[in-house]
Amino acid sequence: MIKDILVSLRSGEGPDNTVDYAVSAAARLGAHLTGVAVSYEIDVPPVYTEAFSTDFIEAQRAEGKRLADQAVARFGEATRSLEITGEVRTIDGTPGGAAEQIAIMARLYDLAIVSQADPENLGSEEVIAEAVLFDSGRPLLLVPRSQSKPFSAKRIMVAWDGGRASARAVAESRPFLEHADFIEAVVVETGRSKPNALPGADLARHLSRHDKNVELRRLVPTGDEGIVDVLLKEVAARDIDLVVMGGYGHSRLREFVLGGVTRDMLDRMTVPLLLAH
Structure with a gap:
C-alpha cells in the first residue's frame, strides 16, 4: 500500500504541476504527503572562493530561500485545496548535495515523486531523479512538466x-x-x-x-x-x-x-x- 509519499517541490516561479499531481495521488490513495523544498546555495569550488564577494554569495542564498518559500506556499495551497494531510521539510544545499539528502530521505517513504527535468532550463530535477532512483531503494514516480491531468492508474x-x-x-x-x-x-x-x-x-x-x-x-x-x-x-x-x-x-x-x-x-x-x- 502507498500511505506515505515524498514529493520534491520545484524551486522557481509559476505553477508546479508535479505538486498538483502528487496532491491528487495522495488524495486518491489515502496517503500522507510530505513536500521537500530546497533553499539552494551556489557550489563554489574552494579555488574560486576569492572570486565571489560575500555580498554576492549572501544575495544568492537569499534568492534561494525566497524561491523555496514560494514552493512551500504553493504546496500549502495545493494540500488545503483537497484537504489532505501534509507537511513540509526544508533543506539547504547545493544541487548535488540536496539531491543526495532527498534520496536518503526517500528511503523511509513508500514513493518519491519528482518532476521531469526541463531540457530548455536544466535545473536540479534531473539530479534529484537520478539520486532517488539509484540511492533511495524506493520507487520513483516521474511526472512530465506538461502534466495537466490528476493522478490516475486506470x-x-x-x-x-x-x-x-x-x-x-x-x-x-x-x-x-x-x-x-x-x-x-x-x-x-x-x-x-x-x-x-x-x-x-x-x-x-x-x-x-x-x-x-x-x-x-x-x-x-x-x-x-x-x-x-x-x-x-x-x-x-x-x-x-x-x-x-x-x-x-x-x-x-x-x-x-x-x-x-x-x-x-x-x-x-x-x-x-x-x-x-
Whole structure:
C-alpha cells in the first residue's frame, strides 16, 4: 500500500504541476504527503572562493530561500485545496548535495515523486531523479512538466524486458496495479534480448495469480524507430495513464549514469513514469 509519499517541490516561479499531481495521488490513495523544498546555495569550488564577494554569495542564498518559500506556499495551497494531510521539510544545499539528502530521505517513504527535468532550463530535477532512483531503494514516480491531468492508474503499461530492474519495477507497481482496469505488458522486439531475461508470457502468468488480466503485446520497431519511439506511440494509441519500467544505469563513486533507453524515456515521457532500479 502507498500511505506515505515524498514529493520534491520545484524551486522557481509559476505553477508546479508535479505538486498538483502528487496532491491528487495522495488524495486518491489515502496517503500522507510530505513536500521537500530546497533553499539552494551556489557550489563554489574552494579555488574560486576569492572570486565571489560575500555580498554576492549572501544575495544568492537569499534568492534561494525566497524561491523555496514560494514552493512551500504553493504546496500549502495545493494540500488545503483537497484537504489532505501534509507537511513540509526544508533543506539547504547545493544541487548535488540536496539531491543526495532527498534520496536518503526517500528511503523511509513508500514513493518519491519528482518532476521531469526541463531540457530548455536544466535545473536540479534531473539530479534529484537520478539520486532517488539509484540511492533511495524506493520507487520513483516521474511526472512530465506538461502534466495537466490528476493522478490516475486506470490504464497501465508495463515496459517489460525480462530483466532485474523490470521485475523490481513490477513489484513496486503492485499498489497501482490494484487500481487498474487495463494492464498492458509491452515487449519491444529488437533482436537483442538480455541474458537470463524472462519472457512476457511469464509476467502475464504471474500477474494473473494476483487476479489481474494482462494484455501482452510484442511490438517491432519499423524503419529508424527506437525503443522509446515504440513505447510512446503505444502510450498514445492506448490512452495510457502510467508507464512502469525498470530504470537502468549505475552509480559510480556517487556519479549517476543512466542507460540510454532510460535517459531517452525521461527526456521524452508524455505520461507519468514509475521507475525502480
